[in-house]
Amino acid sequence: MEDKNFRGHAAMLGACITFGLLAPVSKSLFGTGLVSAYALTMMRMGGGTVVFWIASLFTRREHVPPRDLLLFFFASLLGIVLNQGTYVLGVSKTSPIDASVVTTTTPIFVMIIAALYLREPITGKKILGVVVGAAGALLLILSGAHLVSSRTGSGSVSGDLLCLFAQLSFATYFVVFKKLISRYSPVTLMKWMFLYATACCLPFGYSDLKAVGWAELGWADYAQIAYVVLGATFLAYLLMPIGQKNLRPTVASSYNYVQPLVATLVAVSLGMDTFGWLKGVAVLLVFAGVYIVTISKSRAQLEAEAGRGSASR
Template sequence: MGNTAKAHVALFFVNALYGANNIVAKDVMPAYLTPNVFIAFRVLGATFLFWLVSLFTKREKVAKKDLLKLAVCGIFGVAVNQLCFFHGLNHSSAINSGIIMTLNPIMVAIMAFFILKETMNTIKITGVLIGATGAVFLALQSDGTDGSTLFGDILLFINAVSYAIYLILVKPLMQKYSALTVTTYVFTFGAMYVLLFPQTLIDFTLIDFSSIPFGIWLRITYVIIGVTFFTYLLTMYAMKFLSASVTSTYIYLQPVMVIVFAYLFYAISLSEDYTKSITAIKLLWMCVIFAGVYMVVRSEGIKKRFKR
């Protein structure tokens, strides 16, 4: 198997890990951990692992002026992003979370227009409007009967927006430093913000950690190592052989993987039954979002061909 093929396999596993995470994390909250405590475990654990890996790589010196930029990236890429995702997942369904995350490329296109002053052609604008329409109607399906709420879906949407802002802000830093250096510092600042969030420390005092079953600890470990650490390493490997645009398109696999794992985990009794939240109308709006995202990505390809 060539390097390109291995890179595609790596990205498939990245999004499979993310897809499973929506089911795994849902089983942990709120019965055993509050979203705030779960976030603290994930961010602190990942930060430790990133610094551990950095000990075995060449250390890069970061300019003082870039530390502020990394600190801002820590706000949007870790603190706001994680807080909104886990609280959103806690108040929504695993299926909705996977679908709403596919809006990220559209959010990146919008942020690039306002922040980086990138042009918006007719195809891209149409794709943004179609994707936004699908997201709005998907959110309107959240009536609480499947565990989802409008509040939860709004938080998941803010999560997508926050991560889009992070991708725009971190782009110049990624061109200046290695991905490992940038991510390590971003997570370090993000961990500081999470710990400074008052409710996090309060929640820690309210949880009886001795009563948490071993199986739940395994799920928590999976989120820290599998969903945060390994996904990052696999993505870095894939980006050595594939373009960023190809890498980003794999996010569209996430809702599909969430649905697959919802059925699989329930069939082998590893999770509750989340398949009841999979409805025909949700799948319809998922396809509408896919269509919008496809048009946005397609417009990038057309723009590149005209530049040649």
């Protein structure tokens, strides 16, 4: 059990570290004027499909019944199509700061949906962990806002709402399809989900993908595209199901707070920001929030404790 928990925590940490760079890298590509939001979304989906199907040639083949293939389609709509499509479009309309702020809502959405759908209890410890983690993430983001606002531009209501919808969509996928995710390997799961996602988005994104000024892109732009496809798509979506399979939804989603932490550390390393005591406090709050949610009790644990209490009486 401890090994599974460790794998789950390590996988979610790895996935969120790679996700943490997605907003600034995407914004940098949009700044070239050669890659649109729809084009980048198609690169992620098409590239993810190709890489996951190639990876499936080197893994054990799993039989997927027709019913689960249908479930993969709906999981793809929530976890990839609506999530990736609206998030990348939202980032193109708002600032990376606003986009990072909005990502902190995912654990809150997950906690509420898990309570309604899985009947996971909303305990005081969970609420405390989510609030502490969100406070740390927001402190990180807002403490550096004045340094990057002039470079990245201001946010917009429409962009922020698109990013918010992306988090709600992903939170719903995170909770509702937990059992489906647990039945298959990450490669089997994602090769079908990305195939469906590509088929859904191709009619809307093909013209933008065709219009990309490939010859005008520099090597740094291609490196960023490679990161988006191989890092923030293939690697992140390979690791994420491992975390979902081994951790409760609220615990797994609390790692979302790592994303703004990664963005801040990268900004500091590139000389775009400084690391003072305020950011030190924010980092401690982020990790404290994740830890508090991690040690909160599940429904099964609370029911077991209630059963022991009844037996003792």
